[in-house]
Amino acid sequence: QQQVKQSPQSLIVQKGGISIINCAYENTAFDYFPWYQQFPGKGPALLIAIRPDVSEKKEGRFTISFNKSAKQFSLHIMDSQPGDSATYFCAASKASGTYKYIFGTGTRLKVLA
Amino acid sequence: NAGVTQTPKFRVLKTGQSMTLLCAQDMNHEYMYWYRQDPGMGLRLIHYSVGEGTTAKGEVPDGYNVSRLKKQNFLLGLESAAPSQTSVYFCASSRGHSMNTEAFFGQGTRLTVV
Numbered sequence: 001q002q003q004v005k006q007s008p009q010s011l012i013v014q015k016g017g018i019s020i021i022n023c024a025y026e027n028t029a030f031d032y033f034p035w036y037q038q039f040p041g042k043g044p045a046l047l048i049a050i051r052p053d054v055s056e057k058k059e060g061r062f063t064i065s066f067n068k069s070a071k072q073f074s075l076h077i078m079d080s081q082p083g084d085s086a087t088y089f090c091a092a093s094k095a096s097g098t099y100k101y102i103f104g105t106g107t108r109l110k111v112l113a
Numbered sequence: 114n115a116g117v118t119q120t121p122k123f124r125v126l127k128t129g130q131s132m133t134l135l136c137a138q139d140m141n142h143e144y145m146y147w148y149r150q151d152p153g154m155g156l157r158l159i160h161y162s163v164g165e166g167t168t169a170k171g172e173v174p175d176g177y178n179v180s181r182l183k184k185q186n187f188l189l190g191l192e193s194a195a196p197s198q199t200s201v202y203f204c205a206s207s208r209g210h211s212m213n214t215e216a217f218f219g220q221g222t223r224l225t226v227v
Binding site: 006009032034036041042043044045046049089093100101102103104105106 | 117146148153154155156157158161171203205214215216217218219220221
């Protein structure tokens with residue numbers, strides 16, 4: 001069962017453009033929503049995360065927008081750079097009980113120089 | 114500080130063979146996880162552990178077994194490998210605290226079953 005749906009599957013953006021990746025979740029018990037970045041041949045690494053008590057979190061060029069009522073959250077990469085080319089995964093988990101992470105299917109981002 | 118280390122990095126198995134993937138973390142994390150990554154499927158949880166001596170099933174546990182005899186190690190076993198188990202396997206660990214649930218991943222093990 002896919003509890004976190006991610007789109008698009010792939011994305012091509014020009015250097016300096018804005019990359020937007022969307023995720024939707026089903027389980028209202030989720031209360032931690034991280035984004036992971038994965039470069040080829042490497043394991044995923046935490047990029048930025050948000051909790052449902054805020055609607056937006058920004059770290060440098062990376063911003064998470066969170067819509068609790070719609071059960072959706074998105075990653076915005078401003079001024080996209082070729083070095084941002086990677087696969088991005090959204091995820092969701094519950095802080096209570098067991099800390100299982102449910103991941104989206106991933107978005108392969110390519111930023112053209 | 115090595116973080117999460119997976120052994121081996123690559124392996125080719127014949128159908129029916131068995132093997133064990135080793136994951137070691139040096140961050141004193143309580144929680145450990147095994148995921149498999151397949152094209153278009155993202156990361157799917159195989160098994161996880163919430164502490165030494167405990168294990169639990171994830172989304173896709175069939176054909177795999179795990180053990181957590183020591184807090185720092187989490188082993189994933191394939192008793193009788195099948196071509197459908199060809200994948201990249203990632204181990205991860207986390208502190209599991211409600212204010213700090215970042216998962217740290219290893220570099221992955223690329224397994225091919227022929």
